[in-house]
Amino acid sequence: MTGARLREFGPGIWVGEGPVVSFFGFPYPTRMAVVRLSDGGLFVWSPTALSVALKREVDALGPVRHLVSPNVIHHLFLGEWKSAYPEARLYASPGLRKKRRDLAFDADLGDSPPPEWAADIDQVLVLG
Numbered sequence: 001m002t003g004a005r006l007r008e009f010g011p012g013i014w015v016g017e018g019p020v021v022s023f024f025g026f027p028y029p030t031r032m033a034v035v036r037l038s039d040g041g042l043f044v045w046s047p048t049a050l051s052v053a054l055k056r057e058v059d060a061l062g063p064v065r066h067l068v069s070p071n072v073i074h075h076l077f078l079g080e081w082k083s084a085y086p087e088a089r090l091y092a093s094p095g096l097r098k099k100r101r102d103l104a105f106d107a108d109l110g111d112s113p114p115p116e117w118a119a120d121i122d123q124v125l126v127l128g
Contacts, residue, residue, distance in 0.1 A: 006057045012036040014061065018048020021076060030076070034058060037120045041065030044088075046074040047081045055084060064088045066116060068109070069096055078103055089116070094125070 006014040018030035033045040042058065043066045058064060064085040069075045071093045082090050082103065091114075092105040107114060111125040 006034060006054070006061075009033070016048060016054065016057075018077070023073070030074075034061060035117075035121060036062055037065070037117055041116075043068065043117055043121065044081065046070055047077050049077050050080045050084055066091065069093050070109075071096075075100055094127070 006016045009015045012035060014034045016032050016034070018032060020027045020029050022028065030048045031046065032048045035043040035045070037043055040062050042062050042064045044058070044064055045068050047067060048054075064081075065088055067078060067081050067085065067088050068091045069078055075096055078090065078100070079102065082088065089106040090103060091107050091109050092100075092103075093109050097105055097108070109123065109125065111123075112118070113121055113123045
């Protein structure tokens with residue numbers, strides 16, 4: 001696969017299918033979401049492999065401001081996205097800082113959204 005092709009899911013929301021990766025020996029599909037926030041910046045949830053074509057699609061939507069790993073499984077492609085978008089803030093789900101010491105996270109996800117996207121996206125921390 002050469003990279004996700006984004007498709008509109010709803011107003012200001014796009015989803016993209018990424019490559020299938022191995023997860024404990026089982027094939028595991030990857031999927032991401034991109035949300036345009038009210039300030040025009042993009043919130044990228046669970047980023048998939050970043051191809052030239054996908055980067056072009058994302059760049060056409062607006063500036064990438066937030067790279068979010070929703071849990072300790074969806075982290076494989078964070079490094080390549082942070083390299084491509086160094087100005088974007090990188091958010092760690094609980095336990096991810098320990099697992100990905102190679103990444104410099106800007107903030108941790110908690111039970112309420114950061115002010116940067118609180119007007120557009122709510123969140124809740126689910127443990128277990």
